Amino acid sequence: MGSIGSDAYLYQIVAKGHSPPIVKSAEGIYFTLENGQKVLDATGGAAVSAIGHGNKAVKDAIIRQLEAVTYAHNGFFQNTPALELADWLVKSTGGQLSRACILNSGTGSEAVEAALKLAYQYFAELSPQSPRLNFISRRGSWHGCTIGALSVGDIKFKKTLFAPLLLKNVSQVSPCHPWRDMKKGETTEDYVNRLKQELEDEFQRLGPETVCGFIIEPMVGTALGCVTALPGYLRAMKEVCDRHGALLIFDEIMCGLGRTGIQHEWQHEGVVPDIQTVGKVLGGGYAPVSALLIHDRVINGLKRGSGMFLHTQTYQAQPITCAAALATQRYIEENNLIENVRCMGEYLGEQLQLHLGEHPLVGDVRGRGLFWGVEMLKDKATKAPFNSELNIAKRIRLRGLEKDYNICIFTATGAADGWTGDQLLLAPPFIVQKQDVDEIIRRVVKVMDSVWKDIEPAVRG
Structure with a gap:
């Protein structure tokens, strides 16, 4: 057996000298690292840990399922947690989508492939x-790392190397990105109509x-930054799809x-997709699980x-992952956490604008x-990005994990054109309170000031 920190783990082979810290434990919105650091989890990984770490209700649900049945192939058997989770998901749409397909991974890759x-x-x-073979996606999007998902996505540095392998039946149109792409004097209606015509x-x-x-x-996450x-x-896009009989697929992973x-997210405007993907928050970090939500139109076909x-x-519809996901969603529901998301989200946005806007x-600064x-x-x-050689996104992420800062910040690159541009994302657990938001802001500002x-000397020239 190799010791912890050996070169056996693939990440270490390709990391060029950088080795991430080892997590010893986690509770609430904090990680405790092997070196004793206590790090505030301001991103829930990649917007995953919706109810924080160590939730007793979810752990108890997992243990109960472990004692009942751990695995039953969905080709041979059904299991109660999967059926209950599917029912919950369909009800969460108000019945607008009628079936749920439970999948293995909590990332978008498998769900998008399946969609x-x-x-x-x-x-x-x-x-x-049927001649219907083509898919249209958008520039400035991210849908996952597998071949089909990469084909419809658009983070250039993750995609370009694999271009020879990608699907040839995918084309792209512009995203809805008013801050960067609206023309001077263009109204919201004019801009939406331009995208509709495109x-x-x-x-x-x-x-x-x-x-x-x-x-x-x-709502675009990683690729453009919220x-x-x-x-x-969304209604304009649906009108075009409906007019030509094509399906509208929403990736809400x-x-x-x-x-x-x-x-x-589509409930903000009541624009119902034909197929929807969900993940990340579904298992809340307690299980790798995603799902498709499917309209009657597709089911009837x-x-x-x-x-x-x-x-x-x-591992599709595996009982333990379904039990964990169901317990996570019930905890969110029973504790009215989506209302807390609205309240704390508004406060987080205000504080980000106040402390980082200038x-x-x-x-x-943008989000919801x-x-x-x-x-x-x-x-x-001019909205020109920093020189990519400055590695600003990487600097922010790594600085946050240093002992004097102790905050986990999700960063990415490519917001400007798929290659250049630096962005950070904040997606704390739904359980955060006002004092937690204040602490997130304090630590993020400290990191930004340090970077x-x-x-500054290189930028000032």
Whole structure:
């Protein structure tokens, strides 16, 4: 057996000398590291830990399920936690979506793969000679790391190396990103209509009868840094899809299940998708689980064909993960935590604007609920990003984990054009209180001030 910290773990082989710290324990909104540091978890990993760490209700639910049944292949058996979780998910949509397919991983990758397959199968079931093969996605999006998910996503440095492997039936249109892309003098209505026409033009270029679906994040997370769609945008996109008979797919892996202050992000406008992905918050960090939520339109299409979705994997609807997810969602519901997300999210946004809005590193602060992004810019007037060689996002993340700062901050790059641009995301657990938000702000500002002090001489030139 190798010792802890050996070179056996793949990350260490490719990390070029940087080794992340080892977590010893976690409770509430704090990690305790092996070296004794107590680190505030301001991001829930990648917006995952919705109810914090060490929740007794969820742990008890997992233990009860361990004592009952740990595994039963879903091709042979059903299990009660999976059935109850599916019922809960459907009810969470107000019955607007009628079926749930429980999947293995809590990330978006598998759920997006399954959503693409389901959309294609729907049309193939209706007509074996269906020409509907094309998918449209958006620039400035992120849908996961697997081949299909990478194909519809757009973080360049994660995608470009694998370009020869990617699907050739995917094209992209502009995101709804008013802060960066609205023209001077353009109204919200004008901008939404321009994006609507761009989608229509892409349908026409491909041939409307060849388009299978349009996949978008209703609120973009990692790739752009918490960009919310303008009022009217989702409805406009749905109108184009409906006119041409294509499916509308919402990827809510990161922004869904209460993260933005409402159960599903599409409920802000009441624009119902044909297929929706959920994950991350679903298992809350206690289990790797995601799901598809599916409209009757798609289910009825399958019923007229084979009557089944051709997507089965070994750990799909595994009893323990379903029990953990169900307990997580019930805890959120019973403790009215989505209301807390709304209240604390509003306060978090106000404090970010107050303390970072004029910071020399910061170009924009944006978000909703407990899902906020900060984009760093060299020039606020031109919105030009910092030189990528400064590694600002990486500096912020690593500085936060140092002993004098003790905060976990989610950072990413590519907000400007897929390659350049630095952004940080804050997505604390739904259980945070006002004093927790104040502490997050204090530590984030301290990190930002420190990083600015490091790079100011190079920026000033």
